[in-house]
Amino acid sequence: MTSKPDEQTSLFGLPSPSERRKLGDALRTETLGGMMLLGAAVVALILANTPLSDTYQSVSDHHFGIPALGLDLSMGHWASDGILTIFFFVAGIELKRELLVGELRKPAAAALPVIAAVCGMVVPALFYVAVNIPGNGQMDGWAVPMATDIAFALGVLAVIGTNLPSGIRAFLLTLAIVDDLGAILVIAVFYTSSLNWYAFAGAVAGLALFWVMHHKLRIRGWYVYVPLALVIWALMYxxxxxxxxxxVAMGMLLRVHLRKDAEGNDAEEVSPAEHIEHLIRPLSAGFAVPVFALFAAGVSVSGSALGEAVKQPEALGVAAGLVLGKIIGVFGGTYLAARFTRAQLNPDLSWSDVAGVSMLAGIGFTVSLLVTELAFTDEGTIEHVKAAVLIGSLISAVAACLLLKVRDAKYRQLWEAETRDEDLDGVADIDQEEDLSARPAEARRRAEMRARLEQLGKGDSSARGGGTPED
Structure with a gap:
């Protein structure tokens, strides 16, 4: 049986059964979305590097909207500022759920992925700065290599067919959630050039109304919240x-705890946040992110364009941050956390697995491309930095796949141990063992019952003059 060290102090340890079920639901959607994201990126690159490039650029630059409301945007901006909001809405729900009822609510369990994620954001930014200071590059792009694209990473894993155990997938997902939080804070704090206080106050008032309707008035119905969400989005823009x-803000306002009845029992099967996330996640992974990629990933990858990109310190800093900064940051942060805390690496795994996940974290796509558009104004620089994001992500993906594929036989063993159901009752055997060990009273009751039956068996056997029955 696969060994299971204390999950609160185990790196890549097995998550709880409920967390594994939620993790499985999330990753199935993200994996399919990641494959669609890969497809959208390939289509964008084809459109941008064929005779269709003029048509592609014309569609991307086409403006429409409501100018009187300040919403006259190009197709590309509608994708990044509008549709991508769905992705960040889901990210807000994930973040709140993890902080209040998920693995991040336990400091011991959260410490490792949080430290790894923070180091995985800081070190790539330092790589960018180190390349651009001597090269006289623009320092505004320091945040571009910070993000990890979980959907893209899972899409890559689905393509190569590796079987990562739940512990590694949970670590990677938590890493991405903390990454998203860092990106949200960076975008809100460092990429807000000027602030319209009246519009901002209106957005805050809309969010307050959203909270009152959801928590106090308990109003239900998408037809109420969708118009309010559009007003809040327009005011924030x-x-x-x-x-x-x-x-993000609206996602974090949703209730993640189950409502209780007068007797203190759960009055609902799932929380509103979990229910809405289940409905919206396919829309985010299968529509919002691929559409954004379709308009954001269309860059020229000709020999001359790549040659120009190599000469730019901004592009070099981004590529170095994704390829080198991520693996050094995530791996180094994880090692230091394990070295100076009670955390232990799952004995079924090795530090090469940490290295593989660290390389996988170098796939920065969706948020990296978004920050690129916010950080730079020169179209040439934007194109070169986007090319660097794609190249850095590709190198990280190939390196991670090679390393993780070597260990795939071990991963398959762990996965089979996690999902084994020998009694065919629909519940994994490992979960039943964990459920029993988590309930000492139930374990004692069963032990007492076995002892009683054993004693009765001995009594019957003595009365018949037989020997001791088999255990």
């Missing part, structure tokens, strides 16, 4: 704060 922050 006009305030100067990036509009996707509105999505």
């Amino acid at each position: 006009n305030s100067g704060v990036h509009a996707t922050v509105a999505g």
